[in-house]
Amino acid sequence: MERIFVGERAFSAVTGSEQWVVADSRSYELHQEGSAYLASLRARGCSPNTERAYAGRVALYLNYCRMRRLEWAEPGFLGLVGLQQWLVEVPLPPRSARARPGPTRYRSQGTANAVMTAVGEFLRFGAAHDWVPAATAELLSEPKLLRFAPPGYDCGESGQLRQVRAAAFRFKITEPGFEDLSSEQIRRMIALAPRARERFMVGLLACTGLRIGEALGLHRADMHLLASSRAAGCGIEGPHAHVRRRANNPNRALAKSRFSRYVPVTADLVALYTDYQYERDQVPQAADSPMVFVNLFRPPLGRPMSYPSTKEAFDRLARAAGHACRPHMLRHSAATRWLRDGVDRDVVQRLLGHASPLSMENYRHVDAAEARAAVEHVNWLRERS
CATH class of the missing domain: 1.10.443.10 (Intergrase catalytic core)
Structure with a gap:
């Protein structure tokens, strides 16, 4: 896919501060709405690394819309479903022009979820500023019943708060867990x-x-x-x-x-x-x-x-x-x-x-020694005095 929009690092002509924008790689013209969204991240005090990552994800979404001839503000349900699948099915480009040939690389479902999260936030930001129709923002989430509430979550006296809004375009993936070192x-x-x-x-x-x-x-x-x-x-x-x-x-x-x-x-x-x-x-x-x-x-x-x-x-x-x-x-x-x-x-x-x-x-994890100690503690096959 030919890259048109890219996330670019820029510097303010007034303060000299670093910021990220979304720009056309050929004309250097800013994508006004995408750059405004990144400015909102900056105003919220997000990390520059977060701003950089979101700049690339917004640019990726805009390029997808251009390739599929979609209006970025009104991609429609099928357009968003197509984006979700496209993210994991289309091979990634080589890391550099001089990179040695290697196995074909694809985005993981977790990476695709991260892109869809950024796209959803961008479109909601646009809806709040009347750049994106409300109908588009409504596509981004769907009702979900919490069968198992997370620790500390108050479901209400009669469970009325178990009904929440969840991301509509998200792969269900196995949590990799956290690794620690001995x-x-x-x-x-x-x-x-x-x-x-x-x-x-x-x-x-x-x-x-x-x-x-x-x-x-x-x-x-x-x-x-x-x-x-x-x-x-x-x-x-x-x-x-x-x-x-x-x-x-x-x-x-x-x-x-x-x-x-x-x-x-x-x-x-x-x-x-x-x-x-x-x-x-x-x-x-x-x-x-x-x-x-x-x-x-x-x-x-x-x-x-x-x-x-x-x-x-x-x-x-x-x-x-x-x-x-x-x-x-x-x-x-x-x-x-x-x-x-x-x-x-x-x-x-x-x-x-x-x-x-x-x-x-x-x-808090249970290690192998703790698990074995728990089983040994309730070993019913052992004779007890």
């Missing part, structure tokens, strides 16, 4: 990391449960690692790190939570940070950066680490360790370990920066 795997990852910076990053995520965006957004002034930080104007005792949401980080790292918090750290993590600071001090270009994580081994030296470079570092570590190793797995491992060790759920919720206790449901 303590032995985490210690081995730290041992395998070739540089002090990577050792500290793995230790930080595993110790504190920070999101990768929160870690990359840390400033050196956020690291209060002395027994007392009163000299820095902080009354919190013991070594800790402050997690703050900043919209102007040069690497576009953004804390998901809008509420600042602090997370205590251990003496072992302080030692890893000390090793990293010694490594960092060997690169003069890094001296003036206020950010904790910076480029030390490839240009531009001293610039804050980006999401892509962090992913490359974890990919290298995964190859060395021989198992999957992603930043969020370390966050999940920290939460699972805290809950398994009996830490109060309210404490874990605060450490993770979750606004709702319902977000905690994903983090």
